[in-house]
Amino acid sequence: MLISPAGVRAALPHRYPMLLVDRVTEIVPGERLTAYKAVTLNEPWYQRLGPVVDDAELAYPPVLLIESWGQAAGLLAQYDHPEPEALRTNVMVVGGISGAVFHRPVLPGELLEHDVRLVRALTDTMIFEGECRSGGEVVFEVERVTMAYRPAGMLREQPVAH
């Protein structure tokens, strides 16, 4: 089973420039998922760099590796909560991250392969682990990401109008 780019876009509330999964090549519901994210020099994060940069400056932001991997985990989570009504009224929130280790910088032009495994599913909380590879080499791994479904209204309660 897989999810096309259109399916990814339909399943996640994120949009440009924060929709960081391109496609899903394998899902075993309740167990694991493999997703791809292509990193390009055309991403907006590179817009503000000066006229001359070195490769170190072009390293893809490590926190966006976590976000991209987390969105892949979110897609796996949805296969356990597929009711559209629940998705409209609830949002998935990352509660915690442990042991996110970056093995080497990721540069534009790399195709990232996220492997996500569901470690434990409680009533409204799920715990994932996994890693991210580029050309077969592990570039990032994470011991534990905890996600929870929360009522969307809770997040919309903004204290100040903007």
Next chain:
Amino acid sequence: MIGRTTPVLEPPVVDRAPEALADRWVAATSTRITGEEIVFAGHYPDFPIFPGVCVVDCAIGGALAAPPPDAAPLTLAAVDSARFVGAVYPGDTLDVTLEWRRREDSWRCQAVASTERGKAASVRLRFREASC
């Protein structure tokens, strides 16, 4: 310092330069989260919330802006942990307190990020020194 690609436009301000305590350095930085941040366009289109990973990025940016004076140039090696407890919205100022400790061949940084409503996240970062 080498520039770093980050999803957060606004640079951190160092409010309290690193100060030596018995076994650690303490510092404080802040980042204004304006509605101009590009992440808000897609996170999410109808209700802007500053992404949790961007709160972590503010902690990383703060740490790199206020490193221990006796450290060589630092590179992020790991986010040992991050706990998200409060949402961050456009218009907030994210205050980050930092505590640096050297552990063998790396520097650990315990960061607490807060808005005026209270704690947003606690983050433990690990940096390695450039071996040049």
